[in-house]
Amino acid sequence: MTLDVPALLARLTLAEKASLTSGSDFWHSTGVERVGIPAVMLTDGPHGLRKQASDTEQLGLTDSVPATCFPPAVTLASTWDPALLRRVGEALGAEARAESVAVLLGPGVNIKRSPLCGRTFEYFSEDPFLAGVLAAELVLGLQSQGVGASLKHYAVNNQESDRMRVSADLDERTLREIYLPAFERVVRTARPWTIMCAYNRVNGTYVSQHRELLTGILREEWGYDGLVVSDWGAVDDRVLGLAAGLDLEMPASGGETDAEIVAAVESGALDEAVLDLAVTRVLTLLERTLPALAAPGDYDAAAHHALARETAAAGAVLLVNDGLLPLRPVAGETVAVIGEFARTPRYQGAGSSLVRPTRLDDALTALRAGVPDGVEVRFAPGFRLAGAGPGLPPEDDVVADDDALLADAVEAARGASGVLLFLGLPAADETEGRDRAHLDLPAEQVRLLDAVHAVNPRVAVVLSNGGVVTMPWLDRAAAVLECWLTGQAGGGAVADLLLGRVSPSGRLAETIPLRLEDTPAHPNWPGEEGHVHYGERVFVGYRHHDLVGRPVAFPFGHGLSYTSFDYSDLLVRPEPDGSLTVAVTVANTGPVAGREVVQVYVGDLAASVARPRRELAGFASVHLAPGEAQPVTLTVERRALAFWSVRAHAWVVEPGTFEVAVGASSRDLRLRAEVDVEGPGVAVPLSAASTVAECLADPVGGPLLREVLGVGPGDPLPEPLSDPDVWVMLGEVPLRKFARFGMGVTSADLADLLGRVERAEQAERDTAAAEPALR
Numbered sequence: 217m218t219l220d221v222p223a224l225l226a227r228l229t230l231a232e233k234a235s236l237t238s239g240s241d242f243w244h245s246t247g248v249e250r251v252g253i254p255a256v257m258l259t260d261g262p263h264g265l266r267k268q269a270s271d272t273e274q275l276g277l278t279d280s281v282p283a284t285c286f287p288p289a290v291t292l293a294s295t296w297d298p299a300l301l302r303r304v305g306e307a308l309g310a311e312a313r314a315e316s317v318a319v320l321l322g323p324g325v326n327i328k329r330s331p332l333c334g335r336t337f338e339y340f341s342e343d344p345f346l347a348g349v350l351a352a353e354l355v356l357g358l359q360s361q362g363v364g365a366s367l368k369h370y371a372v373n374n375q376e377s378d379r380m381r382v383s384a385d386l387d388e389r390t391l392r393e394i395y396l397p398a399f400e401r402v403v404r405t406a407r408p409w410t411i412m413c414a415y416n417r418v419n420g421t422y423v424s425q426h427r428e429l430l431t432g433i434l435r436e437e438w439g440y441d442g443l444v445v446s447d448w449g450a451v452d453d454r455v456l457g458l459a460a461g462l463d464l465e466m467p468a469s470g471g472e473t474d475a476e477i478v479a480a481v482e483s484g485a486l487d488e489a490v491l492d493l494a495v496t497r498v499l500t501l502l503e504r505t506l507p508a509l510a511a512p513g514d515y516d517a518a519a520h521h522a523l524a525r526e527t528a529a530a531g532a533v534l535l536v537n538d539g540l541l542p543l544r545p546v547a548g549e550t551v552a553v554i555g556e557f558a559r560t561p562r563y564q565g566a567g568s569s570l571v572r573p574t575r576l577d578d579a580l581t582a583l584r585a586g587v588p589d590g591v592e593v594r595f596a597p598g599f600r601l602a603g604a605g606p607g608l609p610p611e612d613d614v615v616a617d618d619d620a621l622l623a624d625a626v627e628a629a630r631g632a633s634g635v636l637l638f639l640g641l642p643a644a645d646e647t648e649g650r651d652r653a654h655l656d657l658p659a660e661q662v663r664l665l666d667a668v669h670a671v672n673p674r675v676a677v678v679l680s681n682g683g684v685v686t687m688p689w690l691d692r693a694a695a696v697l698e699c700w701l702t703g704q705a706g707g708g709a710v711a712d713l714l715l716g717r718v719s720p721s722g723r724l725a726e727t728i729p730l731r732l733e734d735t736p737a738h739p740n741w742p743g744e745e746g747h748v749h750y751g752e753r754v755f756v757g758y759r760h761h762d763l764v765g766r767p768v769a770f771p772f773g774h775g776l777s778y779t780s781f782d783y784s785d786l787l788v789r790p791e792p793d794g795s796l797t798v799a800v801t802v803a804n805t806g807p808v809a810g811r812e813v814v815q816v817y818v819g820d821l822a823a824s825v826a827r828p829r830r831e832l833a834g835f836a837s838v839h840l841a842p843g844e845a846q847p848v849t850l851t852v853e854r855r856a857l858a859f860w861s862v863r864a865h866a867w868v869v870e871p872g873t874f875e876v877a878v879g880a881s882s883r884d885l886r887l888r889a890e891v892d893v894e895g896p897g898v899a900v901p902l903s904a905a906s907t908v909a910e911c912l913a914d915p916v917g918g919p920l921l922r923e924v925l926g927v928g929p930g931d932p933l934p935e936p937l938s939d940p941d942v943w944v945m946l947g948e949v950p951l952r953k954f955a956r957f958g959m960g961v962t963s964a965d966l967a968d969l970l971g972r973v974e975r976a977e978q979a980e981r982d983t984a985a986a987e988p989a990l991r
């Protein structure tokens with residue numbers, strides 16, 4: 217279906233145009249019946265559909281139509297599997313389409329700056345490359361079904377504390393290297409139909425009216441051609457927002473802000489062309505979404521449940537294992553399953569992403585069904601879940617006596633061939649709208665672990681949590697399987713992993729620190745007096761820990777398997793386009809089939825700016841049977857070698873030697889190679905503020921200064937400059953002040969030198985400009 221957008225635009229009145237740029241209720245855009253423009257639905261998102269069944273005039277979190285609850289982004293990211301995310305995106309698209317939803321509000325690609333963020337379960341990673349690659353596939357899958365994505369929350373929305381006002385204060389380089397690249401990658405490679413602007417301010421300006429972010433970077437630099445929608449209630453000044461590049465305000469403002477736009481156009485404060493552009497983008501979104509809305513179709517709920525199960529299994533990370541897992545009980549043995557979460561799964565986070573699942577599997581039932589005949593599965597809840605909440609039993613089902621629960625659990629564990637202890641964070645600890653205050657498991661759960669371990673040390677801890685927890689109790693666990701939040705089909709997935717029907721292959725998309733105090737944002741979290749200072753700059757997550765060599769509980773990229781992998785034959789080849797080809801052979805050296813996630817990290821060995829020691833630059837999965845080996849080839853994009861130069865206001869690859877390391881985590885690097893990279897570096901024009909050393913290093917200024925100093929090219933510098941102790945001081949002197957240091961150099965000499973440099977540079981620019989004409 218096509219809309220004649222220019223013709224429609226011409227038929228609309230000013231008031232109708234203004235009305236099109238805001239919602240008609242909580243979840244719908246505004247239509248104009250007179251000319252046949254329909255209203256369409258935009259709704260949450262991201263890991264399943266949350267379509268309110270009834271009243272769409274307001275936010276209702278629990279009243280939604282059933283939909284497949286896939287694992288949220290924390291778990292999706294731990295799969296490190298772009299192909300799987302594409303399939304999840306397709307399934308989400310099919311469900312949204314079947315429910316006549318035009319835009320699904322997600323995915324969220326904000327960086328996990330601190331593990332305390334209440335929404336880390338909804339975000340992918342502490343690493344922008346990983347987040348961007350994975351989210352792009354989800355968007356491609358979703359939009360292949362004719363349903364739009366809404367990439368959110370653009371940008372620098374990394375905490376829930378004071379989220380609607382706080383100013384995230386950060387420098388340009390940090391913004392470019394850490395907080396924008398995931399958005400940039402998705403925009404450039406997957407072209408989301410909408411992007412959602414965040415609530416917060418960035419360096420003092422609300423994102424909803426931040427021209428540089430909404431237009432300068434997003435459209436003029438990245439070529440974005442979709443629509444910018446506000447987060448729900450993120451508009452501060454509607455007219456300023458429209459002028460800055462915000463096209464659609466959601467939800468409805470009851471016509472109030474539409475009237476402001478009309479008034480601004482009528483008074484001449486706002487150019488009507490700006491409004492026309494926003495309306496054009498709204499109509500273009502309609503044009504994109506109407507075909508699917510006209511043919512909703514159906515979806516296969518059982519197949520989606522199976523996909524949710526496959527995804528939950530792929531996203532679980534085996535952190536440690538002394539050999540207890542997989543559990544292979546035989547007839548006559550007993551397995552103790554302890555912990556309320558085995559029976560009452562904690563499978564998603566709270567807030568706007570809350571999905572009402574089509575069904576819900578629990579691990580206890582799946583384990584009972586999965587063990588061989590003759591194996592007894594003994595269950596004890598061990599602790600109670602405080603209060604009723606999403607996914608929790610009603611208050612009156614809750615048993616009150618903690619000591620009795622503990623005693624029962626200890627009895628269940630005694631003599632069992634293995635204890636599967638299901639621990640995790642209470643639902644109330646992880647929700648949109650609030651950050652966590654600490655990274656600890658509840659004390660009663662640690663008490664349970666201690667008590668059970670005292671009678672049976674064969675304890676495998678199975679974790680359910682959307683954000684990382686610290687693990688000071690690790691020495692009491694023979695194995696830890698971090699399942700994150702598994703979505704509705706987690707029960708079967710977890711049983712598959714524990715019983716060895718599937719080998720774990722998830723990898724950490726974020727570091728698990730030893731202590732909260734070790735996390736780099738800690739001193740600046742969550743800000744004060746309306747501002748949060750991103751003082752750790754680009755050193756977020758492993759970029760910080762690896763630079764300072766801080767021990768962590770588990771490093772970024774870590775994850776064990778029931779088999780083992782060997783790496784050999786690393787080859788790194790620079791390509792003519794500036795990228796690197798990295799090839800390595802991976803062999804499965806263990807007893808079972810498994811998937812290895814090969815990770816490539818790069819680091820500039822001598823940079824002119826402070827750079828992380830290494831950064832993720834590529835990854836690939838390889839599925840191998842026992843004894844099988846396969847070559848894996850990856851491309852490291854040129855951009856992965858670059859830093860954002862504030863001086864040049866551009867990405868810069870500095871010439872020099874880079875380390876390329878390949879391995880199974882940021883700290884388990886199996887092979888390394890050094891490669892010489894060419895690049896222009898940052899060309900800094902010489903000026904009176906340049907130092908003597910900078911001038912001598914300059915191809916034009918260097919020979920001229922040598923001339924002034926009376927030495928030829930290649931000759932040693934004159935005394936006392938040739939003395940290393942003097943050089944360290946005089947080399948740093950700006951040219952403007954050099955005449956005062958008694959080297960026989962006058963201010964006139966230096967002014968003349970700078971004039972000659974300027975003329976030479978101008979001549980170079982003229983030649984470059986003339987070149988195309990010569991061709």
Ligand code: BGC
Pocket residue numbers: 260261321368447448568
């Ligand atoms: C959240 C968004 C969500 C929107 C609509 C906001 O509070 O920040 O992520 O899509 O509500 O529910």
